[in-house]
Amino acid sequence: MAEGGGCQGHKAERMDYFLQQMINGLTLGGVYALVALGYTMVYGIIQLINFAHGEIFAAGGYLGVIFLSFLTANGFMETHPGLGIGLSLVLSMGYCAMLAMAVEKVAYKPLRQSSRLAVLLSALGMSIFLQNGLMLTQGVYDKAYPTEFTHGGFDLGAIRVSYMQIGILAVTAILLVALNALVFRTRMGKAMRATAQDKVMSALVGISANRVISLTFAIGACLAAAAGIMVGLYYGSVRYDMGFVPGIKAFAAAVLGGIGNITGAMVGGLIIGMVEIMAAAYLPMGGQYKDVFAFVILIGVLYFMPTGIMGENVDDTRV
């Protein structure tokens, strides 16, 4: 009896471990999905890989730390922790939206008639500029998030679920649903898709390309800023160069899903997050090499199916 029980216990443990990793993968994948959407939407509209997008994500993380520290110092977080986080989220998203629109106006708009290479280089330059700006204004060291109001969690059987994870999953889900509604149901969302499909014709029906492009950058930045804050809260700190690696992984997610495809970016993000967590959990040395898998997937996709898993077959959700 005792022997059998032990064996079952071992099995259950492995199952719990797997479920735990599933939740971790979902959390991380959701974050990648949020960032990937910014790449894919901008690409859908102006065929630009916006290399500065990872820096918007980092800026979101920093703004979160600034707002949260301020609210903590004022004692606001003690009385209204949920409201405080929500407020920081909304303010950072708004700020990043304006930052991204400014980046577009300064670095991309003047080059709209130029070659794609010129704009791409401008995007790379913007990325370096913003990253150095973050470093100069915020310092080179990790900046800690005030986490005293966000720890805690509960046990689901043998699985530990933190409130933070639930929060991240909930916010991610809300943002993804809201984005879908915006792009596929609203007048401006339809105008965005029309612009992505035919710029001349959308001008001929009265859609201003400038407005659509600004809106696209703003939406992508909002999602990235939210992701930046959630990553900061989750890991407890931010760093000036935190946008680089997640930025490339989210780009890999966008390519995996089929760049330009909204559902594709969501699916791609979840796959990359899940693969990364599972590889770290189950492969020997997986933990050390966890950053490699996104790039292996990126290269594999580019080589074997450059249009991604939803690129041209399931074309309904291309912007």
Next chain:
Amino acid sequence: MGATILELRGVSAHYGRIQSLRQISLRVDEGEIVSIIGANGAGKSTTLMTVCGIVKASEGDILYQGASIRDVSPDRLPGMGLCQVPEGRRIFPRLSVSENLEMGAFFRRDADGVKKDMSLAFRLFPVLYERRTQKGGTLSGGEQQMLAIARALMSRPKMLLLDEPSLGLSPLISQHIFKIIKDINEQQGTTILLVEQNANIALSLADRGYVLETGRVVMEDKAERLRANPEIKKAYLGG
């Protein structure tokens, strides 16, 4: 006929170094149907695109309702009542038929009016109602042409620029389309500038016509006089 609604004064246009319009001058009066005919590459489509500001005029001026629209951004023209159905229809392929129509009314803020015009469009083209949830790109050529015209009508235009509305359509559907164009003109008083390969139909529909050759206006006259002109007969009406 009313006052002049559209006037081109010595308009030239270039694609890079290639000049495709050479000092075009033409005039359309309110309520008229005016046709532009000419061979392939004569500059007909370029003329319409230049009026809409998609191609920038390198010389001359374009007046709409008495004011220059040369430097007006293309996306502001539908709001001023000037609307183009471009060559090749340019349906938004991954928007549904209904969404394509909604985009035609993009600048309008009167939701009730838009709804009413949408049901009007469906009455005009019942096949579009049947296909309203289908993606625009999955429609047949004729259906797409109907959708393109219906989409333009959603803006309640004062003036419509139509670029080869019969291109690639069967004679029967062409007839239907031209009948609708005539109706729009007569019943709603919409002014129409019509570009057509099919000079015969175009000139039978139009009040006046312009003949374009390699970017130049080489002839302008009343439509029936152009139809009777032996040179035009030989070059554009098949003998």
